[in-house]
Amino acid sequence: MSKHIFTLLLALLAFGAEAQSIKLQGRVLEQVSGKGLPYVNIGIRNKNLGTASDEQGKFILSFPQSLQHDTITFSAVGYEEVSVPVQELSQRQPLEVKLLEKVNMLQEVVVQSRNLKTRKLGVTGRLPVVWGNPEHHEGKDVYEFANFIAVKGRATELLSAHFYLTSQKLDSALFRINLYKNNNGLPGERLVEKSIVQRLTTKDGWISINLQPYGIYTGDDFFLGIEYLPGDGVDKYAISLGGKLGGSSYSRKSSLGAWEKFVGASLSGYVTVRQ
Incomplete structure (x- = not known):
């Protein structure tokens, strides 16, 4: 009898943990073209919790309810970084985040006369x-x-x-x-x-x-x-x-x-x- 009670308790705990989690499902887009951005790093900075968008820019991110007041950061190479509060993201329908391409700055190249190795x-x-x-x-x-x-x-x-x-x-x-x-x-x-x-x-x-x-x-x-x-x-x-x-x-x-x-x-x- 006690074994069945213990099993039921574990199931209830698991259900409670799932009920207290937040799941965000959306897409990251290029602001000008509207195309999906692949492999965007998405997460709560320095919390070791995140994900990356797929080849179409789609993503799913789940995290505990305790982080509902945190901010989600979207970071992609060549684009301006965007940070949005969790509560704001959860209200977006559909959930879309648009990133603006950075203005490319030319790198300074120093040309030297000595023999390079x-x-x-x-x-x-x-x-x-x-x-x-x-x-x-x-x-x-x-x-x-x-x-x-x-x-x-x-x-x-x-x-x-x-x-x-x-x-x-x-x-x-x-x-x-x-x-x-x-x-x-x-x-x-x-x-x-x-x-x-x-x-x-x-x-x-x-x-x-x-x-x-x-x-x-x-x-x-x-x-x-x-x-x-x-x-x-x-x-x-x-x-x-x-x-x-x-x-x-x-x-x-x-x-x-x-x-x-x-x-x-x-x-x-x-x-x-x-x-």
Whole structure:
């Protein structure tokens, strides 16, 4: 008898938790054209709770009732960020959020007369026993790892990015490569407003992303990030990233989540540059 009562109690608790949650379902649109914006980061900043829009700009975000007075932020590469109170979003019918494209500012490129050299900056090795894996998190969401890249004040052209990927379940997966400014030792604002989204193989180990078409130059230290964009029906935890002992790595559990620094292991990721 007590077993049945305990089972019923668990069911009632689960129902109560569901009843106290908020679910927002809508679409993110480009303000001028009205087209859906894919892979927009959506969440409550630094609360490790968020999601990303799909290829048509559609999204579903569920969170506890206790966050009803918070603000949802919509952040997309190349667009002005928008933050809207939860209560306002819940009243929109249909729920649509429109983002305005940023005015592109030309990067200053310093041309030097000395002979330039090609270098690899970051972590170029890996150990078979060290892997970067996301922590368990409910719902469809991204996760991201990053490495610190020291440029040391040199005028630098980014040529390519490299990571070690593997999966026992998928032949390929969708990723976004992000470049962040250094904000007191953690990834901060985007270094450049470039949307670098590619489907990458997970069977060959080291993969390369050509950065030359994006014309990226910098003279400042930055963070190189790789963001996994899981699709519908895809196991978020099917991808592992190579690593090695020593150094530090950085990760966040969700869209717009807080960055955390992990000391003792580093992500197998580097950039090839011209300096």
